[in-house]
Amino acid sequence: MTELNTTQSGIAWQKTVVSEHAQSDSVREELTPDDFWRPVAHKFVPPKKGESAPDDTVQMLAELITPEETVLDVGAGGGRIAIPLAEYSSHITAVEPSEGMREQLVGTAEAWEVQNLSVVASTWEEAQVEPHDLVVCAHVVYTVTAIESFIRKLSLSARKSVALISFARPATAIYLPLWSRVHGEKRIELPTLPQIESLLSEMGIEYRETLLEAWISCPFKNREQAFIECQARLFVSPDSEKSKVLNDLLGESLIEVEGGFRLKWAEPDRPRIISWDV
């Protein structure tokens, strides 16, 4: 394996991400769609303009800037953070490689009548952007292999500070019980908060942490949607034997909640802002 990272934590991180991807490939029945994020992009948008925020993420990030300052949102998704944060800054640049996510981002920015947001269609590794005052990167690093250069580029692109947002447990943790029952093996978990903490320490970055309010992803709209999303997350093709196993499992695992259905073991997580000054 080519070592892209040099610290012990960085090397261990890379090993975990590579093994997780290899495990996905080994069970994969479906060809990977061109745009992994398109089917779930609608989940990464802010609420309608004027509706109250679902948690305190935007409010806490807004405290890190003044209205004259600029923000760079790396892996902005559908604009869940960038769009409401635009109101608190002079300009926001959203870097986002997924076309499905960008479509949600642009459509929602229009609906919110946000004028001070620009979009860069690129991965962070390839993006060419000028430094901004605050660099935000929420729930992106988990699948990044060359994590040290990714983090260094965040720091180099910030004039004032960097704010990484991470869950304590991987966002995909809700699929773990399904994974072992469908594939008959334990799913490798991607790096998350503890690994970020040790990596930053080894990289000599002095960070602080702010605990955010509990967050839980939107429910599946209906049982069919749950089946489709879980098939995609478990790389199971619709007509296979494993798909039948998954369908039976979902029959006993989905519970009805406000707005749709959830897996009965899904619990809210309290993400953190991990920030540092440059």
Ligand SMILES: C[S@@+](CC[C@H](N)C(=O)[O-])C[C@H]1O[C@@H](n2cnc3c(N)ncnc32)[C@H](O)[C@@H]1O
């Ligand atoms: C879980 S979503 C989070 C979206 C948004 N930051 C939020 O918190 O709602 C992860 C996003 O990171 C983007 N992403 C993944 N790898 C990336 C990379 N190497 N560079 C930039 N963005 C990336 C994906 O396209 C996706 O939109």
